[in-house]
Amino acid sequence: MPSSIRPLVAGNWKMNGLAAHLSELQTMATGFEDASGGAAEALICVPATLIDRAVKSVAGSDFAIGAEDCHVEEKGAHTGDISAEMIADCGASYVIVGHSERRTNHGEDDATVAQKAKAGWRAGLTAIICVGETEAQRKAGETLDILERQIAGSVPAEANAENTVVAYEPVWAIGTGLTPTVEDVAEAHTHIRSRLVEALGEAGQSVRILYGGSVKPANAAELMAVQNVNGALIGGASLKADDFLGIAAVYSG
Numbered sequence: 001m002p003s004s005i006r007p008l009v010a011g012n013w014k015m016n017g018l019a020a021h022l023s024e025l026q027t028m029a030t031g032f033e034d035a036s037g038g039a040a041e042a043l044i045c046v047p048a049t050l051i052d053r054a055v056k057s058v059a060g061s062d063f064a065i066g067a068e069d070c071h072v073e074e075k076g077a078h079t080g081d082i083s084a085e086m087i088a089d090c091g092a093s094y095v096i097v098g099h100s101e102r103r104t105n106h107g108e109d110d111a112t113v114a115q116k117a118k119a120g121w122r123a124g125l126t127a128i129i130c131v132g133e134t135e136a137q138r139k140a141g142e143t144l145d146i147l148e149r150q151i152a153g154s155v156p157a158e159a160n161a162e163n164t165v166v167a168y169e170p171v172w173a174i175g176t177g178l179t180p181t182v183e184d185v186a187e188a189h190t191h192i193r194s195r196l197v198e199a200l201g202e203a204g205q206s207v208r209i210l211y212g213g214s215v216k217p218a219n220a221a222e223l224m225a226v227q228n229v230n231g232a233l234i235g236g237a238s239l240k241a242d243d244f245l246g247i248a249a250v251y252s253g
């Protein structure tokens, strides 16, 4: 991992958050630079209903706002869906694609995820492409094969450090309080790094690879210290400013 990679501390609010929750976001935006010692970038991905107001809430700070999904098309007869252009129009700069909850609950496959990443790029967004094995796949010893297949199918060939972030999220670690060992995280991230370099050439060296799955202030230091872990994708702990800033503090030195 080139040491020049700037870590990204990213939150994913999932289907949580009403307008009243924006005060928490403002606290995060105000406190992030101090908490991280200026050594990391910050992002919160919010439900579509909050994107516009979240962008306004953090105006004047370096705090980025993202969406949690997008449709592959720019516009059209897709009731209830939201295009990447609509997300960008609200002032967001990132979009998560291929989160395991989308893959499972909405049947999204690798090809769809790759199309969504390209849709995000089309609108000028950075795509956070999620990959990760299920508990059954891990128990069957298939983790590295699954990651290889997901990287090959979900990360388009034009990906680079500016337009793409990859997030490794073991499905069984999401929202469970369970985390892989640091050795397992190192093995998965090293594998993802080598697959990215194989697929993208030199560009694959500097694409950020986030770890996600039950990241909390108490375990963030050891997880974020693992080689090829370039930040975190945080679910539950991104809903509270104290927790989010507590995780950011691992970068303060």
Ligand SMILES: O=C[C@H](O)COP(=O)(O)O
Binding pocket: 012, 099, 169, 173, 174, 175, 176, 177, 212, 213, 214, 215, 233, 234, 235, 236, 237
């Ligand atoms: O996108 C975030 C992840 O699914 C992790 O969620 P969690 O931190 O609640 O386990």
